[in-house]
Amino acid sequence: MEETVLHILCSFIGTLGFSMYYNVGVRISALNAFCAMLGYASYVAVLELSGSIFWSNFAIAIFMTVLSELAARRFKVPTTMLLVPMLFPEIPGGDLYNMVWNLFIGETGLSLRYAIELMDIIAAMNLGIVLVTTVVKIYMNISDRLRYGHYEGYR
Amino acid sequence: MSGDCGLLKGGYESERIGACIAELGEMMLRYGGEVSRVEDTVYRLGIAYGYRSVDCLTIMNCIIISFTREDGESFTQMRRVLEIKKNMERIRACNALSREICQEPADPEQFRQRLTAIEEREPYLSWQTCLIYMMASAAMTMFFGGGIADSAVSAVAAIALYFSGRLMDLARIQNFVTAYIEAFMVGAVICLLMALGLGEDYGVISMGNIMLMISGSGLMTSVRDMINNDLLSGIMGFLSAVLGAAAIALGFVSAALLFM
Secondary structure: OHHHHHHHHHHHHHHHHHHHHOOOOHHHHHHHHHHHHHHHHHHHHHHHHHOOHHHHHHHHHHHHHHHHHHHHHHHOOOHHHHHHHHOHHHOOHHHHHHHHHHHHOOOHHHHHHHHHHHHHHHHHHHHHHHHHHHHHHHHHHHHHHHHHOOOOOOO | OOOOOOEOOOOOEHHHHHHHHHHHHHHHHHOOOOHHHHHHHHHHHHHHOOOOEEEEEEEOOEEEEEEEOOOOOEEEEEEEOOOOOOOHHHHHHHHHHHHHHHHOOOOHHHHHHHHHHHHHOOOOOHHHHHHHHHHHHHHHHHHOOOOHHHHHHHHHHHHHHHHHHHHHHHHOOOHHHHHHHHHHHHHHHHHHHHHOOOOOOHHHHHHHHHHHHOOHHHHHHHHHHHHOOOHHHHHHHHHHHHHHHHHHHHHHHHHHHHHO
16 A cells, blocks of 8 residues: 555656646646546556456546546647646556566566566557547537537648 | 728737737647647637738648738738647647637737746746656556666666757757657666666566557647548657657667667
8 A cells, every 4th residue: 555655656756747847837737747646546546446457558548538638628738748747657668677677687578577567558548538538529520510500620 | 001990800910910920820739739729719819800811721840821801902922830849738728819819809019928928838847847757657657567776777867868859859850850869868878877787677667658658648639630531640740759759669679689
């Protein structure tokens, strides 16, 4: 339990730093860090309940994309500025390192296991993002057509 | 071009405005904006200035825009982006500028001044950036299960990451090679500190730094590009992010194999 709390706290500080690393201002970085912390806590809970890395990453990707889309409209900033840092703790950096490390020391089986886990996480996160982004796009198209009679954007 | 045929509805010279719009698009692309966002911004600005139509084709490192005025005359602007350097604050500023200009079009001089101001915008000073690197990598090392000593080594290695990044900016070489060299240099510093008896687990210390270096934004931007039917940009971005990540991991692993 203590370890989980420490990890959640680290996800806040880590995301705050990562967000600022991408030159996001302090106010938005703090928001990103708070949402990422919330997301990581939810990830731990979903993982505990489902026991599946795929479904927990999928659920968190949906949650974070919805949050970032809402915050982007509220603060009038690009969604990417929020979504990328918010999903930072779930980026599979550890799996990537372990995959390459095991490949180099001749543990091919273990390396393959990490590679599969890596693909699993990337696929789950991307699916979650695609799902929410598509729904938002459909909503924007319909709302523009109802309001102006045509789509206001380029495509 | 003579008479009024080169002028837009507010009396602005159409080619100068077109150049400013292209410059803004180029900046957005250079600082890591999604292709669809760049095209949409360029289109909205063009329409706000009174062009009859604006056609824009953007891929990961190139932008081509064709503007057609009310009198039917067209001209094209093309910009090549040689280096992509992620800077979310500048993308946000470009976005805000385009919103303002769509509401109230500015003359080319003002437009260009605002673009220059965005280029000069740095939200953090050098020492602050270095501290940010240290904070993020130390926290992520602890996140991956490292102890206080591991986090301290990770923070020192982050200083090496900051300076190797600066060095590589000067060298201006291929992205993958840059990523590999940076990772190798940081890995070598970690090995050195561990040889001095500091830190315990090379893996978790490296992971803390790897998290900062991996292009999570590249991966996500490319997926969003693919969703928006920009398959070419999406595939290029995805491959670039994956190859970059592999180069980073390879850099850390090869430093460990060589020095430990």
